[in-house]
Amino acid sequence: MMQKLMMRMMLSCQKATELTEKRHHAHLSTKQHIQLYLHTSMCSACKEYQKQSAALEQLFRVKEKMELQPDSKLDTRQLEEKIIKKLKEK
Amino acid sequence: MQNSFDKSDLTNWVKSYTQELFAWAIQKTGDRQLSEDLVQDTFLIAAEKITTFKKDSQPKTWLIGILKNKIADHYRKVMRKNQVFNDASDPFSLFFNSHGSWIKSAMPQMWDNEPAHLLDNPTFNKTLDGCIENLPKMMGACIRLKFLAEKKAQLICQELGITDTNYWQLIRRAKLHLRSCLETNWFNSN
Numbered sequence: 001m002m003q004k005l006m007m008r009m010m011l012s013c014q015k016a017t018e019l020t021e022k023r024h025h026a027h028l029s030t031k032q033h034i035q036l037y038l039h040t041s042m043c044s045a046c047k048e049y050q051k052q053s054a055a056l057e058q059l060f061r062v063k064e065k066m067e068l069q070p071d072s073k074l075d076t077r078q079l080e081e082k083i084i085k086k087l088k089e090k
Numbered sequence: 091m092q093n094s095f096d097k098s099d100l101t102n103w104v105k106s107y108t109q110e111l112f113a114w115a116i117q118k119t120g121d122r123q124l125s126e127d128l129v130q131d132t133f134l135i136a137a138e139k140i141t142t143f144k145k146d147s148q149p150k151t152w153l154i155g156i157l158k159n160k161i162a163d164h165y166r167k168v169m170r171k172n173q174v175f176n177d178a179s180d181p182f183s184l185f186f187n188s189h190g191s192w193i194k195s196a197m198p199q200m201w202d203n204e205p206a207h208l209l210d211n212p213t214f215n216k217t218l219d220g221c222i223e224n225l226p227k228m229m230g231a232c233i234r235l236k237f238l239a240e241k242k243a244q245l246i247c248q249e250l251g252i253t254d255t256n257y258w259q260l261i262r263r264a265k266l267h268l269r270s271c272l273e274t275n276w277f278n279s280n
Binding site: 012013014015017018020021022024025026045046048049051052053055056059060062063064074076079080082083084086087090 | 100101104105108109112113116126129130133134137185186189190191192197198199200201208209218233236237238254257258259261262265266268269
């Protein structure tokens with residue numbers, strides 16, 4: 001009985017990464033929460049994946065908000081001339 | 091029709107803001123050629139829409155707004171175009187075997203430093219951009235749209251006609267690729 005229950009709660013690693021991502025974007029059911037918890041408490045690769053996935057989300061968020069860094073190396077004179085020429089053609 | 095702005099204003103804006111718009115576009119797309127085209131389009135659209143520009147607003151903010159839309163349009167188009175090939179181009183077998191277990195070589199390894207301040211490091215930023223660049227088109231576009239931060243995932247899905255589930259599955263695939271790429275090229279590269 002217990003074994004049957006455990007089998008039903010066991011996820012594959014592929015499924016575990018799915019739930020890990022789903023959690024960032026949508027709601028997990030209680031069952032899914034427990035499944036994910038059980039899996040990651042036994043599987044170090046997926047536990048690591050979970051950490052890295054959260055780290056990537058954090059990187060994405062910082063990158064979204066990243067302010068413009070003035071880059072003096074960008075030489076846009078040619079581009080400017082090209083655009084001004086195009087504007088005159090209009 | 092007469093309005094308070096004319097082509098000489100626009101020419102001045104080109105001189106004043108091109109560099110910043112260009113830098114902004116590169117930051118969001120990681121692609122110089124594409125950025126040049128997008129900035130040029132931005133000014134061409136600005137020329138058409140100049141009558142809608144309110145005198146008391148900042149030209150730069152207005153131009154960035156147009157540019158943002160152009161970038162989003164671009165990636166939406168890429169996503170639509172690549173949707174059909176989506177499944178065939180990214181077999182999960184890259185990461186998992188038929189039982190859904192990690193393939194040994196794809197198993198996540200421990201990352202040796204905390205990623206919190208990594209983006210301050212220009213070299214890391216370059217590595218990350220390179221990894222995003224190497225993503226299959228559809229996933230790359232999806233991540234780029236995420237960076238624009240202007241729209242919630244749900245809206246992106248609606249526009250593209252994909253379900254929420256497909257959207258985060260796409261993000262998940264992208265992240266599987268990205269983490270593997272970062273691991274190879276950054277965390278364990280020494």
